[in-house]
Amino acid sequence: MSIQSLGRYGAVLCLAALVSACSSTSSGKPERQAASASRVTAECKASRSKCLYEGAYESGERDYAEEEAKRLNLAEVERLRRSMGR
Numbered sequence: 001m002s003i004q005s006l007g008r009y010g011a012v013l014c015l016a017a018l019v020s021a022c023s024s025t026s027s028g029k030p031e032r033q034a035a036s037a038s039r040v041t042a043e044c045k046a047s048r049s050k051c052l053y054e055g056a057y058e059s060g061e062r063d064y065a066e067e068e069a070k071r072l073n074l075a076e077v078e079r080l081r082r083s084m085g086r
Contacts, residue, residue, distance in 0.1 A: 044051035057065075 040051070
């Protein structure tokens, strides 16, 4: 074998090791989170009152929530405008 082919095999082995290391660190958590989120969403659709918080806001939390809602609404409007071709 030549030095060039050994270098190629080494690069392929390093890439395979990197890919396998990255895939093994997730340990299935995203799937469980997605399943949990979809379960919560289904519960909220069935009974919205189960998902509403009735307690008091912490200091500054209400203002933050209102500003964040405005920001998300504007972002959604812009996304819809782009998708409609305007």
